[in-house]
Structures are given as structure tokens and as C-alpha cells.
Amino acid sequence: MAQSPIVRPIVIAHRGASGYLPEHTLAAKALAFGQRADFLEQDVVITQDNQPIVLHDIHLDTVTDVVQRFPNRKRSDGRFYAIDFTLAEIQSLAVHERIDLKTGKAVFPHRFPTTPTSLRIPTLGEEIEFIQGLNRSSGRDVGIYPEIKAPAWHRREGKDATAIVLRTLEQYGYQDRTSNAYLQCFDFDECKRIRFELKSPLKLVQLLSHDDIDLSQTENQLKQIAAYADGIGPPLSLLAHLKDKTVTITNLVESANTCGLVVHPYTIRQDALPDFANDLQHLHEIVFRQAGAHGAFSDFPDLTVQFLQAK
Ligand code: CA
DSSP states (O other), X not given: OOOOOOOOOEEEETTTTTTTSOTTXXXXXHHHXXXXXXXXXXXXXXXXXSOEEEOSSSBSTTTBSHHHHOTTOOOTTSXXXXXXSOHHHHTTSOBOSOBOTTTOSBSSTTSSOSSOOXXXXXXXXXXXXXXXXXXXXXXXXXXXXXXXXXXXXXXXXXXXXXXXXXXXXXXXXXXXXXXXXXXXXXXXXXHHIXXXXXXXXXXXXXXXXXXXXXXXXXXXXXXXXXXXXXXXXXXXXXXEEEETTEEEEOSHHHHHHHHTOEEOOBOBOTTSOOTTOSSHHHHHIIIIIISOOSEEEESOHHHHHHHHHHO
16 A cells, blocks of 8 residues: 655634734734744634735734723624724724723733734735735745635625635635635534535634534535545544543544544643643644644644654
8 A cells, every 4th residue: 555645734823923923913924924833824804895914813902902992882792893894994903912891901911011002903915915925025925714704794784704715815825726715604504605605615624612523423414524624623522531640542533534524623731831731842642643634723823834844
């Protein structure tokens, strides 16, 4: 039997090198690029004037100074929604490290300070141009990994987020299976729509929450996903867990391999380890060596790349 070539697992910079710089800023993407991540992740939401921007939440208040700048623009729930602001307004905001709205304190206390910076929220197009520019100047081919955020919510607000994202990707040359891109989404119906209705040929990853998979039915469930997707993005908790104080690997990657799906779990963070890992080295060993994931989202792409290159 012919031996398949050994391909190193890929490193996806989760919101950029977000362990070091405010998430989803071009600075965080440049750092991740320099740290030799294979893919840079974009989360995409839509503005009032239909522009796709790179932002994790549908809200602006956890990562910008919107509360101080536009105090009267909150909805009745007290939140500030990107969809209620124009791109010009959004790009006038200063980005800062993520805070917990309840306490006003940093979500990750040892990361970048939470004071406002000179960094701004980029559009998806601006970010792609930035990455393609770096690819050109460095002679590398780093991929993009856009996630369509809350498509059902966007639709209720009158926006077809997926159509806008696909149009932008096509404009920048990401339009077939060989494109160096993965599209990702948590919404099962939207993933099927992307494949069957919108007929996107791009590589597609079905993101999963812990409760989406019943580990006694894994293979059946993954077979259904393999009908439209190329891979799954599970939380680390679906790869391994503690049983009688021992790390136990689940059947997820094995079943995915049977179904022909790649597995890119989220999220490797040295400052927020899952309960089954003693330290970052241990987590890397579990994810890549024991569970056999084909890649992973990491807030610390330098450390994940270092682990994979050392082996
Ligand atoms: Ca994401």
C-alpha cells in the first residue's frame, strides 16, 4: 500500500496572535503571520451599510470605546450592535483588549492592557489585502479562515451575511476548492445552504458546540456532516476529557477520519487550559499526538508552531 505523505497539522491563528495583541486587529494578524501560522482567522459581521468587518461579536462594546464615543446608540438591552453603525463610525472607534462587560476587567488578565489603542477594526477586504500583501512580500502562502457569525440573526436584521462574505471572497480570488481558505460557521442550516443552495465550492468547516455531538453516535452524526462539509471545528472538550483523573481520548478524530473530515479544534490558550491538560506542552501532546487533530486554533501561534516543528 502506498504511504500517504506526512502532512504536519496546520496552525490557525485564532483572531490573530490574540494572546499578545488585541484580537482581530491587523497588528495581531501581522504578528501571527510572522510567527508562521498557516492560516489567519477572520470572524465576520455586517455593518449598517452592508460592509463585512472582522469582529468576533455582533456587539462592539467588549473590544472598543463605543460606550464612550456613542453613549446614546445602545439598544434596549444596553448593548451596542455593529449592525447599527456605519463602517465610517466603526472605523473611528479605538480597539482595546477584550473586557468582561460586567466587571470592566480584562477577560485574560495577563494579556495586552485594556486601555484604548490606535488600532482599528478592519473590513474583510482590508484584511485580505493585508494578508495577500504579506504573502507577496514574504513569498509565502498563508491562508484565510473566515467565520460567518450569527447568520440567522443577521437575516432577521435584514442582512444576508453569507452572501456578502462569499462575494468579497470571490472578489479577492477565493472561489474554488484549491483556494487557500476555509469557510466556517456554527449554523448547521447555513453550512448546508452554503454548499447546496449557494453552491460555494470553498472548503467548509462545520463548527460544533460541545452538545452538538453525542459521543455514543459520533460516526452517524459525522457522516451527515460529511455530506456537505470538509471538516469540523469542535471544542477541545470533544477531543478529550478526564475520567478517574486520567486523560481519555474520545472517538471524535477516529470517526472523522472514517468519514473523511479534517478536525480543527478550538482553542489552544496557555492562559486558559482545559481541565485535562497540566500545561501547554501537555495540551499540545494531547491534541496532536494522542487525539491526532489535523490542525488547531491557537491564541499563541508561535508556541503551537514551535511544538509542531520540534517533533
Ligand atoms: Ca471564530
